[in-house]
Amino acid sequence: MIREFLFYEDSNNKEEKKNYLDLKIQIRELIKDSFDRKILTEILLDLRKDLSGQSQEVLLKLYVDLGLHHDAYDKLTSLRWPTISKGILELTAMNVSESYGMILKLINHRNGTIRKQAELAIVNLKEEGISFFLDNTKYKISEWQQLKLLDVLRHKENFTPPQFSLWLTSNNTHVVLFSLRLIKYYKQSDAIKSIVTLLKHKNNSIKMEAIDCTKEFYVFEGLATLKLIYWKSNMGVKIAILDAIGEIGSNDDLEFLKIAAQKEKIHNIKSKVLGTINKIEPEHYVPTKNIQDLSYYSKDSESATEEELQNQACLLEEHVNTEPVVRLQNEAEAEFVGQEIEDKIGEIDISNSDEHPLEVSEKEEASVLTIQQLEEITLEHDQRLIENPFVEEKSLEQLSFDFLPVIVENDIQVIQEEMMEECSDFNIGFSLDEDFHQETGDSSIENIEQVDLEDIEAIDWNILFNSGTLEEKIAPFFEKDEIANEKVSEFPENHNLSISPIFLDDADLETMVLLEDIDDLGDERELALLHQLLKEESSPIIVDRVNELIEKFSQKYSDDILTEEKPFERHDKSVFEALFELSDRETRIVLLNEMAASGGAKEISLVKRVLNEKDQELKKLAQIALEKISERKSSGAQQEFDQQLSHLLRIDFELTLESGAETPQTNRPSGGTLFDHLCSFPNNFYNSKNG
């Protein structure tokens, strides 16, 4: 029916025209029913998306002709916002321009969805819709909404945009921002003054948009303002400004950029500044570090004189040695390292020290110290400490810094003096506490025996390798008294210290493994097994190990050693005991209640212990439990229960296959479990129920 309407042409023959008229009457009859009207509306809305061109126009006209838009008008007056929204959508989709006036009133609706729908509708329906919207909207325009409006405007056929600069003075900052974007999109470059003024706007988004417009339209008048606002802007705005300056700037702006490059500390901005400079003046910055002077390359190397070559060689060779190398030589005599280095420092010209600062010259020989000199130094130090154990405060002037190598360009002595002057206020102000010595008593330092170095040298170390007893060997190193007092422990002659490995056979090895497992995991219940093993095993190692384990388990439970005859009887201990010890107060209350309900003679000892506790509630519950247990015990019910329990636990029968025992009936009146009921349903019944 619809396609007849859609593809009807005036040039059709009479029959087709008649058919068309009949269809018209038919459809008008149909749409009297609201349900049919709804269906038709849905179909037309659906087709609206799929059709274009003339067919679409016919469709829209059909929608209006049939009066289906009145239903949408009714929706606009509804109290429910989804209905209103649907109505707006329908009218927009079917392009009913008559509804423009009705939808205008909704652009400041309190409901956001209706507001946004209405905004899109008025922009869609009429060309002046965008102007009305920008004039009258009081709410913010979200980024997404701006995009949607722009999309509608972009796809509008034959749309002539208004001068959006008119709205740059709006009180609504979102309108100003949207207008700027529309200005940029439609390239309306006639609002330069307003754009330049907007560069100073407080809102950063508007500022950035204005900067974009400045860049887009090459507003050179804005450069001064850009430079003015630069210093108080945030990072994003700064980068946008630099971008704009890079685009429209000239060499006149380089000064500003250089200042910015010096002042900026944030890497991103700094690199942007440098990039901008390079954009305005390409290759403004060239590499300068480690670049040789022109004079270096000005003379030809072949014509260099011998003197110059030697000078170059000396420059390479003369270097500063930062650490003195001390090599001990038994025989050779050498100069003192520190003094030598100081002399060397004075001689070396370190103006070219950056070339090869770390290479060591072959000319310099490392100074050495003999052992004797080192020993003298050590002795002197020890004597000083013995005489005066406290560290004296020395002023900086007394301290010598000769050992420190100083790499400088000028004369070293001058520098050292300067350093001394600068540090004159600095005092190393610490010393040992005067009471320290008294508290600790005689310091160990005082008791140090002065070892005569000559004695050490006189020792013949070859004695150690000579034959003889230990005493004879160590005698020269100690005084006789010490040797007499020391008792050298002798090894017993009869001790059988065999260090050969012990190899067990497989059976013994398995037994040892079992014993290790018992040690890790077992308890007193393994005692019976252990006794059995003790009887059966002959290997002494295993016997020792078994004895150890028996001793270990027996110590823990010394009053409960099982005999060989009843290996499987349990120890007369309450099962609650272990739990009780590990539990908190609430759990103990629960356990006591359980003991009262089902406890026996084994629980009596535990309950009695609880009676001695301080907690009143626990004591009370223990008392109750004790009374109940005593009652049961006296009545003999407990004995029967225990007998039954032991009877149940005795496994002295073999399981055999027998016919199934009758299962106990549940409390259900129909008998059997739920599962049985389900299984008893016939398949047909089940299938019919479940389709």
Add this chain to the structure above:
Amino acid sequence: MGKQVLLADDDQLLASLINFRLKKGGYEVHHSVNGKEVKEYLQHHKPDIIVSDIMMPYFSGIELIDFVRNELNLTTPIIIISSAGNEQNVLSAFELGANDFITKPVSPTELLVRVARELNK
């Protein structure tokens, strides 16, 4: 007898409109709602032109082009109906051997013109 058009589109509403328009233009139209039906139809019939949507159940328009060109080895002109923004599919369709394409929303009149043009080549 008019030229035979195979219309392959799962959108019943649009397909019926296009069907009607093409019939009005003097063509015999066979409408298939999915790729499976198209395949079965092509096993036994040889239409003069195929108008197919790209997105279809079981068998897409791209696969249909490949089937017609490589398996059946037919040179039947094929017009593809694609959604706007589906450039990649359009390019693939042309690479496989489609003759023309039309984007949605479709103008049935425009489609009629394109069908006539392909058949007259």
